[in-house]
Amino acid sequence: xxxxxxxxxxxxxxxxxEAFVKVLAPLRAFSTNFSASPGTxxxxxxxxxxxxxxxxxxxxxxxxxxxxxxxxxxxLTGHKFLAVGQDDLTAANSSASxxxxxxxxxxxxxxxxxxxxxxxxxxxxxxxLATAVSSTALDVPQLRATRLLLNxxxxxxxxxSMLIDCxxxxxxxxxxxxxxxxxxxxSGVLQEGKVMRALGFDFYELNNLFASxxxxxxxxxxxxxxxxxxxxxxPQSGNTYEAAGPVTDPETGLVLGLRxxxxxxxxxxxxxxxxxYGYARxxxxxxxxxxxxx
Numbered sequence: 001x002x003x004x005x006x007x008x009x010x011x012x013x014x015x016x017x018e019a020f021v022k023v024l025a026p027l028r029a030f031s032t033n034f035s036a037s038p039g040t041x042x043x044x045x046x047x048x049x050x051x052x053x054x055x056x057x058x059x060x061x062x063x064x065x066x067x068x069x070x071x072x073x074x075x076l077t078g079h080k081f082l083a084v085g086q087d088d089l090t091a092a093n094s095s096a097s098x099x100x101x102x103x104x105x106x107x108x109x110x111x112x113x114x115x116x117x118x119x120x121x122x123x124x125x126x127x128x129l130a131t132a133v134s135s136t137a138l139d140v141p142q143l144r145a146t147r148l149l150l151n152x153x154x155x156x157x158x159x160x161s162m163l164i165d166c167x168x169x170x171x172x173x174x175x176x177x178x179x180x181x182x183x184x185x186x187s188g189v190l191q192e193g194k195v196m197r198a199l200g201f202d203f204y205e206l207n208n209l210f211a212s213x214x215x216x217x218x219x220x221x222x223x224x225x226x227x228x229x230x231x232x233x234x235p236q237s238g239n240t241y242e243a244a245g246p247v248t249d250p251e252t253g254l255v256l257g258l259r260x261x262x263x264x265x266x267x268x269x270x271x272x273x274x275x276x277y278g279y280a281r282x283x284x285x286x287x288x289x290x291x292x293x294x
Contacts, residue, residue: 013247013258015103016110016273020256021249023111026204027118029161030226031072031282034253036246039076039231041276046071047227049282072227074278078117079233081274082110088267107256110273116209118279119163121226122289123214126281130288135217138168138290140178140199146220146288147199153285155222162201164218168292169195169205218290225287226279233257233276 033047049070056064084106130146133139143162150160164172173179173193195203201220210216232246232255243260257274 012103012271013256016107017247017249017254017256019104019107020111020275021252021254023108024115024252024254026115026161026163026206027228027254028252029159029163029202029204029221029223030228031223032228032230032253033074034228034230034255036232036248036253036255038234039229039276041076041079041233043076043231045074045076045229045231045278047074047229047280047282048072049224049227070224070283072280072282074227074229074280076229076231076276076278078114078277078279079274080110080113080117080277081272082106083270083272085268085270091269106273110256110275112209114275114277115206116211118226118228118277119206119209119216119219120211121279121281122163122210122216122219122287124289124291127219127221127225127284127287127289130220130290132291132293134294135165135167135292136171136294138164138171138217139175140172142290143172143199143201146290147201149288150220150222155286157200160201160220160222161204162198162218162220163204163206164290165210165216165292166205166207168217168290169203215291215293216289217292219287220290221287222283223286224283225281227282228277228279230255230275230277233274235259 031047031049033045039045049072084102128149130149131142133142151157172195178198194205197203210219230253234257235241235244241259241261243258245258247256247258248254255275257276259272259274260270262269
């Protein structure tokens with residue numbers, strides 16, 4: 001059981017949320033519907049996905065539809081949590097410690113599990129294959145081929161994202177011409193080892209988050225490829241929690257639920273952090289899978 005010392009709820013929650021949001025930054029690549037409004041586990045949320053918008057010559061009437069807005073139904077079936085606790089003896093004998101670091105670790109751990117679950121959707125059963133190559137041999141030609149396939153399927157050029165595992169990402173950093181071109185635009189390539197954008201894609205580096213059995217090393221996509229919903233799971237009326245409520249990031253809408261309570265039988269005070277969410281495939285043409293051969 002993880003423990004905490006001299007827990008300050010607000011400090012702990014803020015540091016946990018910061019790490020949670022940072023790990024889930026790649027979710028910007030998808031269509032989302034996040035809210036701190038209460039949502040029952042298993043309930044459905046509608047996530048809009050816009051596609052096939054085409055301009056045309058005016059024909060005398062405005063009462064026409066030049067595109068479709070598909071609504072993807074997402075069930076809130078994902079429920080991950082992480083709890084920490086402190087017994088009476090520990091509370092009486094522990095000195096003050098840094099909660100920011102501890103909160104960040106928990107927020108990151110919870111977000112990693114959520115991200116792994118969502119990316120389990122990225123398989124060649126759900127999205128077409130773009131290319132297959134050894135993870136250490138990924139190069140610009142494979143990225144160009146992926147870009148071309150999206151263009152040929154009329155996938156909107158903006159926004160597009162490229163989620164890549166750390167090994168092929170490192171291979172790209174070893175391509176001299178590619179890295180030099182990036183360095184002219186962004187000094188962070190050398191300072192942080194990050195490629196922020198290339199060939200029209202926003203890049204996100206992942207660390208073994210794709211399903212291991214699917215041999216996936218990357219995913220090129222438009223937001224309409226995957227729909228994600230997230231809601232606060234509110235305790236039922238009559239609960240005896242010391243404190244319970246949502247913690248929300250105002251910029252992204254990502255939300256955590258916190259529950260604090262004391263167990264009289266064991267003499268332990270707990271703080272549970274949870275995420276209530278769901279995901280579904282949007283448009284199969286909106287994404288392409290990069291597979292590894294090793």
